[in-house]
Amino acid sequence: MKFSENWLRQHVKTDATRDELAATLTAIGLEVEEMTVLGDALDGVVVARIIECTKHPEADKLQVCQVDAGALGMLQIVCGAPNARPGLVAPLATIGTQVGTLTIKAAKLRGVESNGMLCSAKELGLDADASGLLELAADAPLGTPLADYLGLPDASIELKLTPNRADCFGVRGIAFDVAAATGSTVEPLDAVPMPASHDGVLPVELHAGADAPRFVGRVITGVEATVATPVWMAERLRRSGVRPISFLVDVTQYVMLELGQPMHAYDHDLLKGPIGVRNARAGETLTLLNGDDATLDAQFLVITDADRAVGLAGIMGGEDTKVSNATRNIFLEAAHFAPAAIIGRSRKLGLHTDAGHRFERGVDPELPRIAVEHATRLIVDTAGGAPGPVIEAVLPEFLPQPQPIPLRRERLARVLGTQVTQAEVSRILNALGLAVEANAEGWRVTPPARRFDIAIEEDLIEEIARIHGYDAIPTTLPGGATRLVSPSETRSSEHDARRQLVARDYLEAINYAFVDADLLAKWQLTDGGVALANPLSAELGVMRTRLLPGLVAALGRNAARQQSRIRLFEIGKTFAASNDAPIETRRIAAVACGDAAAEQWGEAARKLDFHDLKGDLDSLAALSNATLEYRVSTHPFAHPGRSADVMRDGVCIGWIGQLHPRLQQALDLDVDVYGFELELDALQARPLPRANALSKYPSVRRDLAFVVAEWVSWDAMRATAKQAAGEVLRDLRLFDRYAGKGVENGFKSLAMALILQDESRTLIDRDVEAVVADVVAALEGTHGAAIRR
Known part of the structure; x- marks a missing residue:
């Protein structure tokens, strides 16, 4: 919100200096983002009119001007401004005046006397425009100090408002806060109702229910549309960041900035009536004031004239009924629209308007009639005209009612x-x-x-x-005892998981929870996707269903910047659609590419493979004493021979492996990428530790080597061996794998160690041999394994 300091002081009388006022605004939560001082040193600058211009005899780009400075008489000024011409009224810096760092003196320019300087807005510090002299109104009183004429000095103050302070999008709303903070009061608004001079009305019909519960309008006839905007109004608009256009347009802008209520003026002669508000129809089109053709749907509200859309409610008026210099009769409109009916509509059309900005955040539903009365008085006082009666349509049951x-x-x-x-x-x-x-x-x-x-x-x-005042609130430390909570023994901590991956050379990444729908389509992970109704951008339109797509995208961005060895992990939520709210799942994921170890002299360079990543995952599982199993994966994004589903207690909790080459190509990755992703809760679950007495009897080890088909997995053999060995098996270790000479093609040799121990006695040879025989028989019968000879 940008406004004039003098304008604010008109509404709230305070002795605070400019700097004190800015500090007060910031202290009460209305942060002053920028303050530009205007006309602080204009002593000696007066209003003057150029009477005559002649070409300088010695310079093509200079003119010798005879200037009427009122009480100061006629002065000769040499001027090089391209817009200097007879009849122009402009600021004149008289002799002795300080303009910036320059002191004006009587001088000869190329042999011609000059007794002052005609000034541009930039030279006076009023604007950035240096293209020519600052042009003033033709009826500006000559000889008047420019500061008095323009209402200077002043300051243009811009506030950085939070979305909840919609009431401060008008000068009067800010005035209430300033009054409260400085101990003053807000001046009454000069909005006394103007009596009707004729009976002309346009009936109003409301057909949008709670979206548009109030609409106020008024016909004003005999208006002089070509009248110039008063200087004081035009200057307040400029200092509020609004360029004056024409009086009838400017007055609606002025009332909006002063009260916070958006308004619109229609050319009454282009309307048929009745005026109405309804939802747009699918495919309905409307040409807006900016010349754009908007194609609408039922989510938009439109202002109608005999059911013809003539304005986009709460956002922008239509081209067909706009006021112009030929306008003689106008229809003023001010309405209340519910924020939910306006939010996001401008963005759908690629627009951003002051009216939409305010209605999205909420406008006082009591303001429309006040705004119409205020605008009526401004119009009649400046452009003449005869006001008709105020017409108000209201649906009181839909108006917000403040509750005690x-x-x-x-x-x-x-x-x-x-x-x-x-x-x-x-x-x-x-x-x-x-x-x-x-x-x-x-x-x-x-x-x-x-x-x-x-x-x-x-x-x-x-x-x-x-x-x-927050500074008036003492700073005190909280008192009382702090309740200490012991960490759960049934779950490993998320902090430990982070620390473990960092220790294994991974860096934590934090990605948006929103992703591109096209990215999920490449991964074939669109099932259950939750589309956002109002996304930040097209590339962030869907809630992520997995962590890996975003994590791999981050890896790709790093790889494109000459990073050859990348290790990233992320802990975050994924989302899946359901009948009610989306289902949120905490997951942990990691991705890696490049060499298995950082460049060094102590170990030969070797490319990362599946087992390196499996080791990282097993180290995570060790935090919760989890035993993970790996089954062949069928995910479409997974490499068919280098990936696996991760199982715990017979339940699939995630995936590990290399990305499918087709996916890597679609993602424009020229390196092999490995990764894993698991449900964090399932990985963190930890059995409650139970203390057991150590057996005082010795353990026995037996080593067995089996020849088995290449396709038989160690996990399957281990499960069979454990079941066959029974309760005396304390540990089962795989210590060798061999394929080559002495082993038939398509087979492999796996050597395992059985660690056997009983808690009540020492195992004898007969006991051990019986267990070994059971294990051998089970592996032979289940997996076709044979003892290697």
Whole structure:
């Protein structure tokens, strides 16, 4: 929100200096983002008119101007501005005036006397325009100090407002906060209703229910549309960042900036009536004021004239009914639109308008009639005309009704940690425009309709805190005992998982929870995707269903920047659609490419493979004493021979392996990428530790080597051996794998160690041989394994 300091001071009288005012605004939460001082040193600059211009005898680009400076008489000025011409009214810096770093003196320019300087807006520090002299109104009083004529000095102040302070998108809304913070009061608004001079009306019909519950309009006839915008109004608009266009357009902009209520003026002669508000029809088109043709759907609201769309409600008017210099009769409109009916509509059309910006955040539903009356007086006083009666259509059941909020004295003191006097609380709330009733427990407060952000007791406490002053609230340390919570023994911690992966040379990445739908399509992971209704961009339109796509995209960006060895991991949520709210799942994922170890002299370079990543995953599983099993994976994004589904207790909890070459090509990756992704809760689950006495009897080891078909997995053989060995098996280790000479093609040799021990006695040879025989028989019968001879 950008506005003029002098404009604000018109609404709230305060003795605070400019710097104090800016500091106060920031302190109460209305952060001053930029403040530009205007016309702070214009002593000696007056309004003057060029009477005559002749070419300089010694310079093609200079003119010798005879200038009427009012009481100062006729002065000869040498000027090189391209727009200098007879009749032009412009600022004149007289002799002795300081303009920037230049002191104006009587001088001869190429032999011709010059007794002052005609100035541009940039030279005076009023604007960035240096293309020519600052052109003033033709009726500007000659000889008048420019500062008096333009209402200077002044400052253009720009606030960085938070979305909840919609009431401060008007100068009067800001004035209430300043009044409360400085102990002053807001001046009454000059918006006395103007009596009707004729009976001309346009009937109004509302067909959008809660989306448009109030519409106020007024016909004004006999308006002089070509009248110049008053200097004071034009200057306030400029200092608020708005370029004046024409009076009838400027006055609606002015009222919006002053009150916060967007308005629109239609050429009444181009309307048939009745005026209405309804939802747009699918495929309906409308030519907007900026010349764009908008194609609408049922989510948009339109202003209609005899059911013909003539404006995009809450956003922009239509081209067909706009006012022009030929306009003589106008129809003023101010309405209330629900924020939900406007949010996101501008963005769908690639627009951003001041009206839409305000309606999206919420506009006071009581303002439309006040705005119409205020605009009517400004129009009639400047451009003449005869106002008709104010026509108002309202659906009261859909208008937001402020509800009283209890504010407890004890609650206020407890939250703030200090006592604020009852008189100060009442003063602050009343100054902000809230209705206050004292009671035994504290106060009963009703916020004004413009304060959409005040709904609960904590909102009132926040208002008191920021106006009373955060610096007035003492800093105290919290008291009381802190309850210590022991970490759960049934889960490994997320912190330990992070630390473990960092120790294994991974870096943590944090990606957006939104991804490109096209990216998920390449991975064939679109099932269950949750599309966003109002995405930040097309590339962030879907909630992620897996962590790997975003993590691999980050790896790709690093690889494209000459990083050859990359290790990344991420812990975050994935989302899946359901009948109610999306299902959120905590997952952990990692990706890697390049060499298995960083470049060094102690180990030969070797490319990363599946088993390197499996070792990293097994180290994570060890944190929760999990035993993981690996089964052949059939995921479409997985390499068919170098990937596996990760199982725990017979349940699939994730995936590990290399990406499919086709996917790597589609992602424009020229390196082999390995990764894993698992459900974090399933990985963290840890059996409750149980203490067992150590057996005092010795263990026995037996080594067995089996020849088995290449396709038989060690996991399957281990499970069979464990079941066959029974309770005396303490450990089962695979210590050798061999394929080559002495082993038939298509077979492999696996050597395992059986560690046997009993808790009640020493095992004898007969016991051990029986267990070995059971294991051999089970492996022969189940997997076709044979003892290697």
